[in-house]
Amino acid sequence: MKIFPYPLCLIISFFCITAFSQQMTIDDSVSLNSLIENTLIQGCVETSNINSQFNGSVNGFSSYGFFERGASDFPFANGIMLSTGRAASGANGQDNTILNEGGNDWLTDPDLESALGITNTLNATSIEFDFVSISNLIEFNYILASEEYFQDFPCNYSDGFAFLIKETGSSQPYRNIAIIPGTNIPVNTNTIHPAITGFCSASYDEYFEGYNLGDTNFNGRTTILSATAEIIPNVSYSIKLIIADQTDKNYDSAVFIEGNSFNATVDLGIDTTTCAESLVLNGDIGNPSATYSWFYNDNLMVGEDQPLINVTQSGSYKIRVEIPLSGSTCVIEDTVEVSLSSTQTANPIPDFQLCDDASMDGIETFDLSTRTNEVLASVPNSTYNISYHYTAGNAINNINPITAPISNTSNNQVIYIRIEDTINGCLAYSSFQLIVNP
DSSP states (O other): OOOOSSSSSSSSSSSOOOOOOOOOEEEESSOOOIIIIIIIOOOSEEEEEEEEEEGGGGGGGEEEEEOTTTTOOSSSSSEEESSSSSSGGSSOOOOOSOOOEEEEEEEEHHHHHHHTTTTOOOEEEEEEEEEESSSEEEEEEEEETTTOTHHHHHOOOOOEEEEEEEEEEEOEEEOOOBOTSSSSOSSTTSSOOOBBTTTTTOBBBBEEEEEOOSSSSSHHHHEEEEEEOOOOTOOOOOOOOEEEEEEEOOOOOHHHHHHHEEEHHHHHHHHEEOOOSSSSEOOOOOOOOOOOEETTTTEEEOOOOOEEEEEEEEEEEEEEEEEEETTTTEEEEEEEEOOOSSOOOOOOOOOOEOOOOOOOOEEEEEEGGGGHHHHHSSSOOOOOOEEEEEHHHHHHHSSSBBOOOOSSSSTTEEEEEEETTTTTEEEEEEEEEEEEEE
16 A cells, blocks of 8 residues: 655655646646547547547546646646546645546556556546557657656556557557557556665656646656557547556556647658768658659759658658548648768777887887777777778778787887778778877
8 A cells, every 4th residue: 555654755765746837727628539539639520429438527537638738847738637536636836735636436448457467447538549559659748747657656656557559440469559669568657766765766756747847736757758559540449548547546647649639650760870871761651642742951852752662862851642531521731850971970089009128129019909999989889900000091982991909110100990880881980099108
């Protein structure tokens, strides 16, 4: 049981809620259909069968609602929120008491427990609907907030939370897409939190925004996260947005989903810098009804009407995809910055210094391969071929590499280095001196 007998303000590394910043507002009277069709969905997606089988109505209040940022600093301008307690208690004026709303007769959604492999959840709020998208990718943005961000609770407890998706009517299990980026780990207070001194180390704390930020009444929250799913265009999918208390009704949690962020998406990837002379951009959304237009630095590229394009110039590239939908035209776009044939730079490499022997002739034997780790440290992390040369021309032309230990021919002799990235072809050049100290 998460029952903590001590007062909220403690003299260890946790502080009472003293934030007096502006708060968002939460309206729990907006209809469920309006929340999904007018707030969450942004065109290019058709919805049906919107319902909520599990929510706070069994205890006489609404556990979902519409939020607006107003004058607060909350990252989203508006959207929908789902809570394990009364939705309106999450904001609408500062409340420093712990949110523990909901009774034991408010049960759970079994699909949540099945998908996450957990038991003993209750006070579940789930919203589900079917949708059809024109694209092969859907995405929406969200933030998890919780009273569980308190004391050492993130080390030991977490409320249940998932966004579940599957093809409508499929016998396959739901798939959770509310996961930590680059992993299959579900997002919750136990998987995202800072180090808690004396209790547990940090867990993916780069996704933790902070404690008691003041714009809601929850003790802490994550940064903005994105849930994405690859789908088949024009095929119906069922999705469930679910949050529930774990073990008992204490210490409520909520998820805030950005308005108009549930949308069909075309993704050209991240901005790219490469030493290659050309790059293929792929804007294919997998829909045979789609038409494509490409723009270079905001100018239409005449004749470029395919989903793939081979670019040979650095600059800004935008794809515009148009698809007929319900008697009108749906449009989605994405833009990427491309930098081609860039020359990589290397940080300075310390000179290679040895002490002279008893002959005092200023000549020593240098094993250049012992400098490779310092060369690698001078360039971005990647995979490289490194070669050492007597002249800059040999390094540039990649000829006559030095492959064995050498004796210097003069004191303060320069050695030239060719550093070639085997992944993207980037080249960097550097040098150091061979110095024999008396």
